[in-house]
Amino acid sequence: MTAKPKSALLLFSGGQDSATCLAWALSNFDLIETVGFDYGQRHSIEMQCRDQVRKEIAKLTPKWRDRLGQDHIVDLSVLGEISETSLTRDVEIEMDTSGLPSTFVPGRNLIFLNFAAAIGYRRGIAQLVGGMCEADYSGYPDCRQETLDAVMTSISLGMDRAFSLQTPLMHLSKAGAWDLAEKLGGPALVDVILESTHTCYLGERGHRHNWGYGCEKCPACELRKTGWDNYKTGDF
Secondary structure, X not given: OOOOOOEXXXXXXXXXXXXXXXXXXXXXXXXXXXXXXXXXXXXOHHHHHHHHHHHHHHOOOHHHHHXXXXXXXXXXXXXXXXXXXXXXXXXXXXXXXXXXXXXXXOOHHHHHHHHHHHHHHHHOOOEEEOOOOOOOOOOOHHHOHHHHHHXXXXXXHXXXXXXXXXXXXXXXXXXXXXXXXXXXXXXXXXXXXHHHOOOOXXXXXXXXXOOEEOOOOOHXXXXXXXXXXXXXXXXX
16 A cells, blocks of 8 residues: 555544544645545534535635545444443433443444444555544543553554544643634634534433534533633633
């Protein structure tokens, strides 16, 4: 495999974080392909938002439009079938006995990265980009830098190719992620994230808050709302 010059494959859900990472990747690489995973998530509306978010971000600058390449969709419905979580079943979101929210899907990011690398191997792309963050998240152990480093080492060994992962949000708060979006694409990118991305775990898009659409009660909405409020007050 000969890697394409300055190319990357972005794990792209259609949410706030992956949209910000798309803008970051389009600013830093010559070619960006995206991959989305349909794993039976309760908020499957995000799969419907992905294409619109891609199109709207690409339209923000000619350079971004020219750099945005192919999109890939992977059917991982089996993950939803074996995961008894609040993200894959219609049950109340709560904290479990381990201290993790019931929205934690065991192995999700580990599986995503392996499938993304398999696509990258076929496409000649050795650089992955993801929106994982350990500074301001719901406590998911598969978002930690230590976990991701170990996974990427395993992938590189198992495929005998030097894969790497960029996580531009890793050490940013949610307010910092909003600020990064503004720095990358100005108010226009912030507006795209507000209007078109989806984060709410319950799939709620009936009411538009000042921070975007959502139920305002699930962990994802709480993080997004708090991040927006802090971003507007300059509290990063």
